[in-house]
Amino acid sequence: MEYLKLIGIVIIILGFAFKLDTIAVVVAAALATGLVSGMSIPHVLTILGKGFMDNRMVSLFFLTLPMIGVVESHGLKQAAVNGISKIKNLSAGKIFNLYLAIREITDAMGIALSGQVQFIRPLINPMAQAAASVKKTLTDKQVDLIKARAAATDNFGNFFSQNLFIASSGVLLMSSTMKSLGYTATPANIVLYSIPMAVITFLITAYYNRRFDKQFEV
Structure with a gap:
C-alpha cells in the first residue's frame, strides 16, 4: 500500500505526456498523494497554501519580465546603444568589467540583480556591441562572442560573489550544514573567506576581458 503514495508521480507523468494544464496536474497530484496518505482535503489544501506562502518571494522574479519587455519595446536598448556610441575610448571589455564590479558590490549588499534577463540582454549586451562597433563593423561571429x-x-x-552577504541563503545553508556535522563555520567566517575569491575572480575576468577587446581593435 505504500506504493500508492507514489501515485502523484504517475499523475504528473501522464499529465505532462498528454500536455494537460500544468498547474491543474500538479494540484491534482498533490491532492491524490495527500488523500492516499490519509490526509483530509482541508489538510492537503493547508499544506499547499503554506508552501506557496513560504516560497512566494521566488515568483516575484517573473513580475519583472513584462516590465523588461515593455521598456525594451519603447526604446531602452536603442537608448543604451546611442549613449554608448557617444562615449570615446569605451570598449566591450570595460563595460563588462564595470558590470562585474557592480554585480559583486550589489551581491555583497544582499541585492540580487538577476542579471541575465534584467541587465545582460536589454542593456549590457547591446551596450557592449555598440562600443565594439564604433571603429569597425561586427561580424555575426563577433556578435555571438x-x-x-x-x-x-x-x-x-553571480557565482563567486553570492556568498559575500552574511544573510544570504547560501551562507546560512553552509553554516547550518557544517554546524550539524560538528564543524565551526559561522556566516561571518564564510563571508570572510569568500572575499578573496570574489577579488581574484574580478582580476582574472578583467584580464580576460582586456584580451577579449584586442580582437575588436583596428
Whole structure:
C-alpha cells in the first residue's frame, strides 16, 4: 500500500505526456498523494497554501519580465546603444568589467540583480556591441562572442560573489550544514573567506576581458 503514495508521480507523468494544464496536474497530484496518505482535503489544501506562502518571494522574479519587455519595446536598448556610441575610448571589455564590479558590490549588499534577463540582454549586451562597433563593423561571429562574454561575465559575478552577504541563503545553508556535522563555520567566517575569491575572480575576468577587446581593435 505504500506504493500508492507514489501515485502523484504517475499523475504528473501522464499529465505532462498528454500536455494537460500544468498547474491543474500538479494540484491534482498533490491532492491524490495527500488523500492516499490519509490526509483530509482541508489538510492537503493547508499544506499547499503554506508552501506557496513560504516560497512566494521566488515568483516575484517573473513580475519583472513584462516590465523588461515593455521598456525594451519603447526604446531602452536603442537608448543604451546611442549613449554608448557617444562615449570615446569605451570598449566591450570595460563595460563588462564595470558590470562585474557592480554585480559583486550589489551581491555583497544582499541585492540580487538577476542579471541575465534584467541587465545582460536589454542593456549590457547591446551596450557592449555598440562600443565594439564604433571603429569597425561586427561580424555575426563577433556578435555571438560578445553575447557569450556578456552572459559569462554575469555568471562569474553571480557565482563567486553570492556568498559575500552574511544573510544570504547560501551562507546560512553552509553554516547550518557544517554546524550539524560538528564543524565551526559561522556566516561571518564564510563571508570572510569568500572575499578573496570574489577579488581574484574580478582580476582574472578583467584580464580576460582586456584580451577579449584586442580582437575588436583596428
